Amino acid sequence: DFYNLDMIISVGYRVKSHVATRFRIWATQRLREYIVKGFVLDDERLKNPDQPFDYFDELLRRIQDIRTSERRFYQKITDIYATSIDYDPTLEISIDFFKTVQNKMHWAITGMTAAEIIHERVDSTKANMGLTNWRGAKVRKQDVAIAKNYLAKNELLALNNLVEQYLIFAEGQAMRRIPMHMADWIKKLDAFLSVNERDILTHAGRISHEMAKESAEAEYEKFSQKRIRQKDHLESDFDKTVKQLTDGKRGKKK
Numbered sequence: 001d002f003y004n005l006d007m008i009i010s011v012g013y014r015v016k017s018h019v020a021t022r023f024r025i026w027a028t029q030r031l032r033e034y035i036v037k038g039f040v041l042d043d044e045r046l047k048n049p050d051q052p053f054d055y056f057d058e059l060l061r062r063i064q065d066i067r068t069s070e071r072r073f074y075q076k077i078t079d080i081y082a083t084s085i086d087y088d089p090t091l092e093i094s095i096d097f098f099k100t101v102q103n104k105m106h107w108a109i110t111g112m113t114a115a116e117i118i119h120e121r122v123d124s125t126k127a128n129m130g131l132t133n134w135r136g137a138k139v140r141k142q143d144v145a146i147a148k149n150y151l152a153k154n155e156l157l158a159l160n161n162l163v164e165q166y167l168i169f170a171e172g173q174a175m176r177r178i179p180m181h182m183a184d185w186i187k188k189l190d191a192f193l194s195v196n197e198r199d200i201l202t203h204a205g206r207i208s209h210e211m212a213k214e215s216a217e218a219e220y221e222k223f224s225q226k227r228i229r230q231k232d233h234l235e236s237d238f239d240k241t242v243k244q245l246t247d248g249k250r251g252k253k254k
Contacts, residue, residue, distance in 0.1 A: 068163040074098050080170045084182045106147055108198035109159045113205035114147035115212035121150040124222035144216040166192055
């Protein structure tokens with residue numbers, strides 16, 4: 001027999017018994033860990049799956065997507081390349097280095113740089129401006145200048161796989177403590193892409209980051225205005241309906 005999980009949780013928090021008290025202690029510990037860390041894992045269940053449903057693959061995909069997010073990727077790449085002999089965070093070459101790596105990754109999957117993806121796919125007339133994923137409940141201005149947000153599901157999966165593989169490869173190289181210059185890391189990246197039979201970006205692209213950002217923000221303004229008009233229209237229809245109902249009730253009283 002199976003019982004409704006929501007009902008079990010509700011009963012566990014309401015009844016007064018020794019078992020219910022133990023349940024509340026257990027649940028509170030898990031809730032506290034989630035609030036502090038942002039995640040909760042049942043390690044033994046994941047190591048030894050004996051349930052009818054195994055969510056390990058889903059967990060891997062979600063972790064992979066987090067690990068390859070633009071901010072996480074930037075942090076990890078920065079940590080790795082900081083081991084370069086000629087690395088200096090204040091130099092222009094260091095500042096542009098992440099963009100180079102990012103563009104090579106996007107090119108390998110889509111045949112476009114990050115800026116080209118944004119410029120080609122942003123469209124205020126499309127649902128959600130052409131974005132396929134974004135942070136929060138609705139598209140915001142800061143979402144529209146991130147190339148990864150425009151990728152189709154298969155492209156996103158391929159990019160996440162490629163970036164994950166490269167991070168593991170680069171971390172392994174860094175752990176060996178072989179003296180490396182920043183130019184050497186680019187060669188290593190090209191070699192990695194070649195082994196994976198991916199096209200290698202050899203130029204800066206035809207669209208600059210500034211052009212792509214400007215285009216995306218201009219489209220966002222159009223999209224935002226349209227969203228406001230739609231909201232006003234819905235509110236107007238609601239007001240009309242309320243007025244009709246109110247007038248109808250008044251007419252009946254007469």
